[in-house]
Amino acid sequence: MDTSTGIASDLDGDIAALKAGAAASDASHRRLPRIEWPEGTRMAVNFTADFDAMLLRRLFNEPPSQLAKGEFGGRVGIWRLVELFDSHGIKATIFTPGRICELYPRAVRAAADSGHEIADHMWEHQVPKDRALERDHLRKAKAALEKLTGRAPVGTRSWHSRDLLLEEGFLYNSHDSLDALPTWVSAADGSGPLLNLPFHYAIDDAMFFSFAWLNTENDAQRMMDPDHVEEIWWDAFLQQYRAGGYLNICMHPFVSGRALRIAMLDRLINRMKTMPGVWFPTCEQVARHVVSRHPFR
Amino acid sequence: MPWKERYTISDERTLPDAEVRWPDGRRCAFRIVVDLAPTSGPDGITPADLATPEAYFGRHGGLDALLGVLERRGLPATFAVPAVIAEIMPDTVRRLRDAGHEIAAHGFKHEDVSRLPRDAEKARLARTTEIIARIAGERPTGWFSLARPGDKFAGGAVSPHTIDLLVEAGYDYFGNGLADDIPHYWVSDFASRRNILALPYYYHYDDQFFLLFPKKGTGLENPGALERNWRAELDAQYKRGRQFSMVLHPHAIGWPNRLQVLERFLDHAASLPGLWVATSAACAKHWLATFPAATHLRLEPSIWQDYPGSLS
Numbered sequence: 001m002d003t004s005t006g007i008a009s010d011l012d013g014d015i016a017a018l019k020a021g022a023a024a025s026d027a028s029h030r031r032l033p034r035i036e037w038p039e040g041t042r043m044a045v046n047f048t049a050d051f052d053a054m055l056l057r058r059l060f061n062e063p064p065s066q067l068a069k070g071e072f073g074g075r076v077g078i079w080r081l082v083e084l085f086d087s088h089g090i091k092a093t094i095f096t097p098g099r100i101c102e103l104y105p106r107a108v109r110a111a112a113d114s115g116h117e118i119a120d121h122m123w124e125h126q127v128p129k130d131r132a133l134e135r136d137h138l139r140k141a142k143a144a145l146e147k148l149t150g151r152a153p154v155g156t157r158s159w160h161s162r163d164l165l166l167e168e169g170f171l172y173n174s175h176d177s178l179d180a181l182p183t184w185v186s187a188a189d190g191s192g193p194l195l196n197l198p199f200h201y202a203i204d205d206a207m208f209f210s211f212a213w214l215n216t217e218n219d220a221q222r223m224m225d226p227d228h229v230e231e232i233w234w235d236a237f238l239q240q241y242r243a244g245g246y247l248n249i250c251m252h253p254f255v256s257g258r259a260l261r262i263a264m265l266d267r268l269i270n271r272m273k274t275m276p277g278v279w280f281p282t283c284e285q286v287a288r289h290v291v292s293r294h295p296f297r
Numbered sequence: 298m299p300w301k302e303r304y305t306i307s308d309e310r311t312l313p314d315a316e317v318r319w320p321d322g323r324r325c326a327f328r329i330v331v332d333l334a335p336t337s338g339p340d341g342i343t344p345a346d347l348a349t350p351e352a353y354f355g356r357h358g359g360l361d362a363l364l365g366v367l368e369r370r371g372l373p374a375t376f377a378v379p380a381v382i383a384e385i386m387p388d389t390v391r392r393l394r395d396a397g398h399e400i401a402a403h404g405f406k407h408e409d410v411s412r413l414p415r416d417a418e419k420a421r422l423a424r425t426t427e428i429i430a431r432i433a434g435e436r437p438t439g440w441f442s443l444a445r446p447g448d449k450f451a452g453g454a455v456s457p458h459t460i461d462l463l464v465e466a467g468y469d470y471f472g473n474g475l476a477d478d479i480p481h482y483w484v485s486d487f488a489s490r491r492n493i494l495a496l497p498y499y500y501h502y503d504d505q506f507f508l509l510f511p512k513k514g515t516g517l518e519n520p521g522a523l524e525r526n527w528r529a530e531l532d533a534q535y536k537r538g539r540q541f542s543m544v545l546h547p548h549a550i551g552w553p554n555r556l557q558v559l560e561r562f563l564d565h566a567a568s569l570p571g572l573w574v575a576t577s578a579a580c581a582k583h584w585l586a587t588f589p590a591a592t593h594l595r596l597e598p599s600i601w602q603d604y605p606g607s608l609s
């Protein structure tokens with residue numbers, strides 16, 4: 001029996017389905033080949049901190065030692081990060097779950113008072129599948145942050161639906177690694193564009209230092225030291241500096257707030273400052289700049 | 298704080314660097330904790346665990362090598378000893394005590410108590426205290442629940458009752474707290490402010506997670522990362538005037554290449570003036586007298602609100 005006709009038609013089907021999949025993804029993203037940064041600067045560096053503390057540990061029902069490990073972020077780490085950025089005159093962006101306002105109100109207020117951007121990181125570090133509950137969570141988080149800082153957040157780092165974020169007045173999401181530069185994300189027909197400020201797991205402290213991060217097994221743990229990670233991040237900075245690009249350094253107060261890593265970040269910032277033309281804005285400042293200079297089209 | 302049950306263990310903010318004080322104006326506390334538990338699973342030490350070449354080395358050659366390093370340098374350490382290990386080698390435990398080291402409790406057989414009923418855990422705790430007290434000649438003041446290398450999380454397992462039982466049994470401190478890098482209070486009941494002093498632990502300064510971890514395999518021996526972590530943390534904490542602590546396992550750190558790393562790190566530590574090398578018991582005693590919970594545990598009622606569709 002000759003089956004070659006059937007096989008050929010399956011293979012044609014494969015090609016068509018894969019083309020359609022790639023096309024749908026391509027249609028919902030607009031890449032910016034280069035970004036014109038403000039006069040006198042050649043690249044932007046965002047220092048961002050995900051202030052989960054123990055909330056994510058609680059969400060996963062992890063044991064008491066894990067809660068305590070996260071608690072370090074609220075009791076110690078966040079204060080040290082704010083102090084570090086203040087000492088360098090850098091305004092950072094603190095992605096804060098709404099619930100953290102009920103656990104560490106003083107720290108959130110102190111960060112806002114120092115001029116750092118307080119942005120959304122979901123109400124309880126999860127996005128409910130139910131649409132009405134998702135909206136409820138997003139609004140609760142917004143209200144909690146606004147109550148402490150006096151200002152509704154315009155940025156988020158979350159899995160929230162793009163259309164809901166737009167409806168609630170959000171300007172950007174800093175969540176995925178679509179590109180080294182900020183990228184426009186929309187529906188496939190180009191509607192509902194929202195700017196994404198990329199972050200990457202290789203530029204994320206937890207990937208190097210936090211045992212069992214993202215529920216990984218012991219075989220997947222290889223804990224590193226600050227010198228090693230400093231060089232990885234410095235390489236990323238240097239490459240983007242030469243390209244005139246962007247770097248978003250993602251930290252967690254319970255990880256980077258440890259004294260040995262604060263010392264490393266201090267060195268890293270000093271190294272970056274030796275290079276002329278580096279802009280250290282908040283994510284909001286980057287987003288407003290890109291929206292006005294490189295609007296969605 | 299806003300203290301919140303099942304979320305937080307302590308108050309809202311750590312003691313700032315400028316307020317930390319050590320005896321005689323010393324600059325930074327330095328603790329060495331030696332875990333005498335051999336590698337075991339969550340059920341605790343079995344005869345098979347003790348029969349491995351690694352466990353033999355840990356009880357003999359590795360331990361002697363480590364003790365030699367501590368003795369030559371005159372460094373007191375805290376030995377976290379499972380009760381069954383004290384029964385197996387009582388002479389060694391007494392020798393450690395006579396050399397000026399602290400003998401602290403480390404569970405009955407280093408088993409995971411996190412799912413035990415309160416009564417069962419209480420009985421094990423009482424028996425452990427009795428055995429250590431009898432063999433070491435005095436009641437232990439500290440209790441450790443250190444991580445086993447195969448544990449899912451590297452912080453050490455406690456049950457919802459452990460802290461309360463330790464307070465009830467009159468322990469001065471719990472040895473592995475991760476919520477701070479100085480001593481801090483672990484609260485088991487908000488209304489009564491029932492608490493125990495927790496001494497800091499962090500797995501980045503624990504040898505077992507860097508030395509052929511989690512098993513034998515290419516690229517899994519990373520003493521350099523361990524050394525750089527020790528050194529970076531000590532230097533940073535020394536500058537802040539806080540505390541440094543490390544956890545050593547004789548079966549791990551006692552092997553030649555690793556001992557060399559330890560010696561080099563201790564040389565560096567010795568070059569820092571004003572380091573207070575203390576046992577955990579001495580550190581806890583100082584803290585309880587200088588920063589007692591009555592004046593330094595700043596608890597505030599929770600402002601958490603419950604909503605449908607949200608965590609409680």
